[in-house]
Amino acid sequence: MSSAATQGAGSCANCGAPFAPARRRYCPECGQETHIKPPRLGEFLQQFGGAYFSTEGALWRTLRLLLFKPGELTRQYLAGRRKHYVLPLRLYLTISLLTLLLVRLAGSVNVDVEPSAPAEISKATNNMVLGIGTGKAGQRDGVFFCDNLPAWVCKRLKRRIDIAPKAMAGEVDLIKERFLGNLGGAMFVLLPTFALWLKLVYWGRGMRYTEHLVFALHVHALWFLALALAMSGVGWLTALSLLAVPVYTLMAMKRVYGGRLWPRLLRAATVSALYGVVMALAIAGVGLFTLLS
Numbered sequence: 001m002s003s004a005a006t007q008g009a010g011s012c013a014n015c016g017a018p019f020a021p022a023r024r025r026y027c028p029e030c031g032q033e034t035h036i037k038p039p040r041l042g043e044f045l046q047q048f049g050g051a052y053f054s055t056e057g058a059l060w061r062t063l064r065l066l067l068f069k070p071g072e073l074t075r076q077y078l079a080g081r082r083k084h085y086v087l088p089l090r091l092y093l094t095i096s097l098l099t100l101l102l103v104r105l106a107g108s109v110n111v112d113v114e115p116s117a118p119a120e121i122s123k124a125t126n127n128m129v130l131g132i133g134t135g136k137a138g139q140r141d142g143v144f145f146c147d148n149l150p151a152w153v154c155k156r157l158k159r160r161i162d163i164a165p166k167a168m169a170g171e172v173d174l175i176k177e178r179f180l181g182n183l184g185g186a187m188f189v190l191l192p193t194f195a196l197w198l199k200l201v202y203w204g205r206g207m208r209y210t211e212h213l214v215f216a217l218h219v220h221a222l223w224f225l226a227l228a229l230a231m232s233g234v235g236w237l238t239a240l241s242l243l244a245v246p247v248y249t250l251m252a253m254k255r256v257y258g259g260r261l262w263p264r265l266l267r268a269a270t271v272s273a274l275y276g277v278v279m280a281l282a283i284a285g286v287g288l289f290t291l292l293s
Contacts, residue, residue, distance in 0.1 A: 010023070012029065012030065012032060012034060012149070013032070013036050014030050014032040015027065015029050015032075016031040016073035017030070019034065022058070040239075043134065048227045052248075053064075058084060058085055058086050059086055061084055061085055062085045062091060065085070066091075066218060066225075067110040067222070067223060067225075070222075070248050070249075070251035070252035070255060071215075071218075071251065071252035071253065071254065071255030071256040072255060073085065073218050074077060074088075074214055074215045074218050074252070074255075075255060075256060077214055077215050078211055078214065078256075087201070088214045088217035088218060088221075089217060091217065091221050092218075092220055092221045092224075093217070095224045095225055096187065096188075096221070097222045098221070098228075099224040099225070099227055099228045100182065101230065102165070102228055102231065103135075113134070126226055133266070135147055135148035135149035135153075136149075137149060137153075137154065137157045144158050148218065148292040160259050169226040174183045186282045186286045187220075188281060190275075190278060190282050191213075191216055191217065191220055192213065193274075193275065193278050194219075194220070194271070194275050195209060195212040195215070195216040196209070196212075197270070197271040197274045197275055198212040198215065198271060199212045199215065201267040202257055202267070205257065208214055212259040215252070215256055219248075219252055220250070222245075222252075223245055224246055226241040226242070226244055226245050226248075227241070229241040230242060246268075248269055249268065250264065250265070253268060
């Protein structure tokens with residue numbers, strides 16, 4: 001017997017509230033439908049795509065603001081208008097994970113290997129050079145070398161990359177896979193530092209850190225979309241995507257924070273410099289961790 005039947009015709013199957021004086025379409029206590037039937041396949045598809053992917057759904061409303069009105073999505077959220085848009089963290093996670101998956105499938109991220117395609121080089125000449133900060137390690141003509149790196153790092157790297165030529169191509173592919181996997185986690189940790197720099201440069205605005213974090217989530221979501229477009233392989237689209245990143249960010253800062261152009265440019269340059277240093281350190285750390293793990 002179904003759960004709906006056990007509640008009886010005069011009460012809600014979800015919360016048990018009685019239908020009085022007459023049954024309504026929705027329960028007055030919990031809001032669930034009162035006429036419960038076994039689910040059909042079409043209902044599952046509707047639940048999956050109806051509210052989220054429909055023309056007037058939350059996703060498309062959110063993307064329209066994100067793409068065509070820089071900063072407006074953040075303004076709407078901070079003003080309390082949140083019901084009809086995808087929440088900032090969910091939006092960022094969705095876009096970033098899909099983009100990183102696309103990067104992984106496209107194989108467009110390469111470790112620093114001389115001179116270009118690592119798999120082809122390792123098969124043909126058995127040469128590979130990995131740049132790690134100011135140091136380098138790899139193989140030249142089948143001989144392992146390690147320069148300007150601590151001895152313990154060289155020892156770990158030797159076990160990792162001092163291998164037979166036939167195995168090197170597979171090892172390089174594994175390094176790229178691990179790097180991309182670690183990079184996603186690193187970006188999730190890096191993003192709060194971007195909000196921290198915004199908090200510092202806009203200290204006098206009286207805004208809470210979490211408000212800057214909302215802006216950071218929306219801007220990073222756009223950056224990941226730009227990255228996805230840049231991987232299209234179309235020259236003009238790649239150039240347009242890269243140009244859109246700084247222009248969009250400045251426009252979003254204007255809409256959210258206001259202020260004059262030159263102070264905004266100075267704040268943007270300060271945030272970019274600080275964030276660039278942290279990102280470079282994080283990427284170097286991810287690369288080192290990937291190679292040594």
